[in-house]
Amino acid sequence: MNIPIKVGDSLVLLKEKSFQKKIFATVFVIFQIFFLANHGIAITRGQMAANILSTLNIPISTKLPHFSDVSPDHPFYSYIETARALGIIYPGDRFYPDLEATVAEAVLFGLKAMGLQHEATLSQLFIVEEYSDIPTFIQPYINLAQKIDPPFPENLLKDPASDLSEKKMHSLADWMELCKISMTWDLTIQNNNIDLIMHREGIGKPPGKWTIKIAEFSKKKTAENQLKLFVETGENVFIQRDSCSYNLCIGPFRHYGKAWEKMKSIKSGFDGKIIPADNIYSKALFWTALRFDPVEVKTEIITAPKISGYRLPLSWMSGYMGAEAAVNGGFFYGKTPLGSLVIDSIPISGPLNGRSAIGWNSNGKISFGNGEFQSSLLSGKERIRISTFNTPPPANGVALYTSDSGTYATDLPDDCLEFTVNNGRIIKIKPWDQTNHFIPREGYLLAARGYSIRKMRMIAQDQSPTISIKWQDPTMAGSEYMVQGGPVIIRNGEIVRNNEGLSKNITDKRHPRTIVGHDGKSLSFIVIDGRSSWHSRGATLHEAASLLKTMGIEEALNLDGGGSSQLIWRNNIINRISGGTERKLPYSIIFNKGKTAP
Secondary structure (H helix, E strand, O other), X not given: OOOOOOOOOHHHHOOOOHHHHHHHHHHHHHHHHHHOOOXXXXXXXXXXXXXXXXXXXXXXXXXXXXXOOOOOOOOOHHHHHHHHHOOOOOOOOOOOOOOEOEHHHHHHHHHHHOOOHHHHHHHHHHOOOOOOOOOHHHHHHHHHHOOEEOOOOHHHHOOOOOEOEHHHHHHHXXXXXXXXXXXXXXXXXXXXXXXXXXXXXXXXXXOOOEXXXXXXXXXXXXXXXXXXXXXXXXXXXXXEEOOOOEEEEEEEEOOHHHHXXXXXXOOOOOOOEEEEOOOOOOOOEEEEEEEEXXXXXXXXXXXXXXXXXXXXXXXXXXXXXXXXXXXOOOOEEOOEEOOOEEEOOEEEEOOOOOOEEEEXXXXXXXXXXXXXXXXXXXXXXXXXXXXXXXXXXXOOOEEEEEOOOOOEOOOOOOOXXXXXXXOOEEEEEEEHHHOOOEOOOOEEEEEEOOOHHHHHHHHHOOOOOEEEEEEOOHHHOOOOEEEEOOOEEEEOOEEOOOOOOOOHHHHOOOEOEEEEEEOOOOEEEEEEOOOEOOOEOOEOHHHHHHHHHHOOOOEEEEOOOHHHOOEEEOOEEOOOOOOOOOOEEOEEEEEOOOOOOO
């Protein structure tokens, strides 16, 4: 619906009772629609807001706080305050509703109302075209508009600084009507043999509620302690649990402006983020991908302990290593990876039964298959099976500890005999109470218990043991790196329905996703955003598989998703993280790193 309305000065001068004013305003609007439509006259900012919200069928609220210069008697009061409540308009003090609108303002307002704020941010990163006659904060939206299909009206882009006439408003409204049927935005950036692909489709729906996320903690006790501090200050803070963390939140708020005002009042030391508090279904879907030839691009795994600490944000790990790009990997719990993880042919974490994995080597060979394996320590004719990886050994077993899990093996039982291996040679053999359990950077630590101690002493006579991996799935042979995720969602070009033990809540509900796929030549890591009706609805695993199949993917594996799904490109976060802030991860997959881990 398009509303060609011109606000008359006579409305401001009316002094009748409130009910009479509303009746007069309604009659005046109808009069304008039928008799005074003039396609050459500039329209006001208030009229612009009414036209755009009406065209997009955005529900209008009536009982809202108001701008100091927008009285409840203003004919466009509800439209203006609805836009403020949704965050389309910056929640300041004044709006100037009767000021003549410009084309640039209408483009900004319209694209934000469609839920394209994130895409505008990406346009600002990658498109450098500037306009000297429009404000800097509007320029990304002008650049974004030129990349959208259906094509943006040319008459709006010729002179974005000009006044918004009725005719131009009609053009914008007609274009938005087409976008309601089908709308896509695509942008591809190429650098150092890697393609960064960004895609958005569909108009989003504004969320009904907002939440302020104050902080995220991996331990419930830590979150509860912080909660007590906030409760003492009188703040209405609660703990929200997700799959990997405990989040301190305030809300929910039905008004974005109220959430914004509250966030600004939060005590220092916390970086609050306003995020949707509900997940209304919409057509909006955003995904981004890294696509490259694995022969040409070096793909590696870096763990947080190799840098500092047990978990780090993906951007920290990527930036520290000078990587071209990075994504999150497989599942984890706390600081511990869940499932098989192999780095430089050394097992870091043991397998989960029945789960699929991806393996690769430095020659670019890619393998999809079962991620289960057995690992042994070899020396001459002697062989001893390694029982656990970076966790304490069972009775009569042997554990392998690497610096990818930390600097010291502090959780070892006191009946262990420890063997320190550095640069391929055993340099130290000591009982538990005579060593500090240090794990060398260029080697590993072996800890034996029970009858395994005797066999380990026999292997130690050679002083140069090696670690071997026997893959349950022969297709994984030769893999130097391996990440176990699951389930596999495409095999031999066909969609596979097998949850591999994951719950229906994970497989059949829409969530953010990280998926790796191979089309026979190129490897792609795809991140699908979710949990935001305005930005991206997310995907079920079957929907994700259908999407990848249209991309020509022949083999695809689900990795960790939810708030962990993230893609970094040249130190920029490309997707929109569902939790509003980066989740700390135990490891990441990096591409074209610039330096060697310490």
